[in-house]
Amino acid sequence: MLTVVAALVGAIGWSGEPLTLPLAMLFPALWASARSRFVAALVAAAYFLAASRGLPQGVANFYGADLGPGLFLWLVASLAFVAVHALLWTSRPGGGRAARFALAAGLMAVPPLGIVGWAHPLTAAGVLFPGWGWLGLAAAVAGLMVMTTRAWPIAAFALAGIWLWSAATWTAPSLPDGFRGVDLDMGQSLGRDGTLERQRDLIATVMRAEGRGGRIVVLPESALGFWTPSVERLWREALASSDIAVIAGAAVIDPQGYDNVLVAISADKAGILYRERMPVPVSMWQPWRRWLGQDGGARAHLFANPTVEFGGRRIAPLICYEQLIVWPILQSMLQRPDAIVATGNGWWTVGTSIIDIQNASTIAWARLFDVSLVTAFNR
Known part of the structure; x- marks a missing residue:
């Protein structure tokens, strides 16, 4: 029983x-x-x-x-x-x-x-x-x-x-002023389709969000695919005539593996905003590769960058898996952020409630510490 x-x-x-x-x-x-x-x-x-x-x-x-x-x-x-x-x-x-x-x-x-x-x-x-x-x-x-x-x-x-x-008396967390999260429905092609057409589609999506009052638009995990100088130049040129800024998921690769990151882009500058502290074990984070002298897999920056400064605010980024576990959010809250930015690429969760559980978890933590919350997910 x-x-x-x-x-x-x-x-x-x-x-x-x-x-x-x-x-x-x-x-x-x-x-x-x-x-x-x-x-x-x-x-x-x-x-x-x-x-x-x-x-x-x-x-x-x-x-x-x-x-x-x-x-x-x-x-x-x-x-x-x-x-x-x-x-x-x-x-x-x-x-x-x-x-x-x-x-x-x-x-x-x-x-x-x-x-x-x-x-x-x-x-x-x-x-x-x-x-x-x-x-x-x-x-x-x-x-x-x-x-x-x-x-x-x-x-x-x-x-x-x-x-x-x-x-x-329940109320949902407030949205940070000027932020707008964009949910996408692009399935497993998001992050894997690196064509110019896909990047232009995402840029058009961001511009539509600007028209709805978003000065800082948040795109899901992996949205930009690989972060390269060409991708950076394309986005900065597209934002040249706008005051908008974008936070989007991407991957930064090198011969030893890759980092799952959030990048910040505006007309003036672009760069890595946050490196994921805890990628998904097995499918992304594969520490046994290094133990065996092999390269590959995502790096885990376990206790790095718990908060970042952006748009005049201190934000606590959480990428996908980090929303299901405890220490990333508590470590971030020690630095008293103004908002949580939670992103994910959950195409693989079709037929499950995993994304809903992630959202419920981040909502609960945001309400506990009375901070704003913006989310962006791909299904």
């Missing part, structure tokens, strides 16, 4: 709707209710696998394969979460159990284990305590810890009341 309930909590809590995220706060109570380490492992597995249920189909879409490789990666990705919660489980109630859960939550929030720290219950803090910032995060941690004790029914009742109040 605990396993079934954990699966439901994972599936509904991580449905892609921000207001369902607080259901994830039930996970520690289920974990603490296990009568053995094996059952605790089953509860953790059920929660994590249900929350990340879109991965097998996404992997199949990405590689053009059947569900086999996706199912394998799905199970492998769950190992860290399951192992941590199984090893730290204890049959002894009280403060020791609460501290062990807090340790598990901490380990799954930061590298190396935090690299696969999806579906983290702390994400619900933004729904329960919007605008509270670090105090709200501390309150969420305290709530999770109490949920592992015998007082969990009282904590659950209190959190449910807070949840209902939050839902009744």
Whole structure:
């Protein structure tokens, strides 16, 4: 029964709707209710696998394969979460159990284990305590810890009341003044079609966004393909008669591999604005290549450039996978940004709720720290 309930909590809590995220706060109570380490492992597995249920189909879409490789990666990705919660489980109630859960939550929030720290219950803090910032995060941690004790029914009742109040007064994050995110529907051709015609189509899209009041237009991850001097010159010439600025995804390659980046372009200048801290493991980030003396794959700039200055604002960029894990956003918030700029290229998520979950996560973090949010995704 605990396993079934954990699966439901994972599936509904991580449905892609921000207001369902607080259901994830039930996970520690289920974990603490296990009568053995094996059952605790089953509860953790059920929660994590249900929350990340879109991965097998996404992997199949990405590689053009059947569900086999996706199912394998799905199970492998769950190992860290399951192992941590199984090893730290204890049959002894009280403060020791609460501290062990807090340790598990901490380990799954930061590298190396935090690299696969999806579906983290702390994400619900933004729904329960919007605008509270670090105090709200501390309150969420305290709530999770109490949920592992015998007082969990009282904590659950209190959190449910807070949840209902939050839902009744819920408002989406504001859009940064002058920013406009552009969603695209170009499938897997985005970033792979490097023709002049595609670049001109994107330029026309940006100009239309300018007509709707966007002084800074944000395009999705990988929108420009490879960032080269020719692409830079084309865009700067196109923007020469405009005051508009563009933030767009691109890739910068060299003989050793590549960086997944956001570039900033205006008539006066252009350059790399942000280098992704955590690319998607396996499909992009392949650290074993360097261990084997091979080149290739995307570089992970784990703790670099958490915020950048642009357009008179300090912004916290998050590219795709970074929106599903915890430490990139918390590291960025330490520098008190004015806005979050979240981009993604999710063509491979067709048939899943992955993009919706990414959006729900970034919305929750933006509300927790009361910062503006602009998003741009390709489907």
